Amino acid sequence: MPLYWWILTAIWVVGVPVGVFAFVHAALQRADAYTAVGKLTKPAWMGITGAAALLLIFDSRGPYGIIWIAGIVAALVYIVDVRPKVREVQGKSW
Numbered sequence: 001m002p003l004y005w006w007i008l009t010a011i012w013v014v015g016v017p018v019g020v021f022a023f024v025h026a027a028l029q030r031a032d033a034y035t036a037v038g039k040l041t042k043p044a045w046m047g048i049t050g051a052a053a054l055l056l057i058f059d060s061r062g063p064y065g066i067i068w069i070a071g072i073v074a075a076l077v078y079i080v081d082v083r084p085k086v087r088e089v090q091g092k093s094w
Contacts, residue, residue, distance in 0.1 A: 019053035022075040037085040
């Protein structure tokens, strides 16, 4: 198998837990923390990260498809932008 196949398979294998982590983290946070940092509401982020996790799990094309890419981008936006600010407001370490 060519190298690019192995790289894309590794991205797919890592992408699924990232999406699930984003959803679980969003679900475990206080609702007021999201509005305190000026982000969308908790139900909105749970919907976004939940949809992202489902796309990452069930899109059969994996990293080859635009829908899968949209799912990983949504999960990464939560992890990189929203999660640190919500953690900071709540004083949590994870």
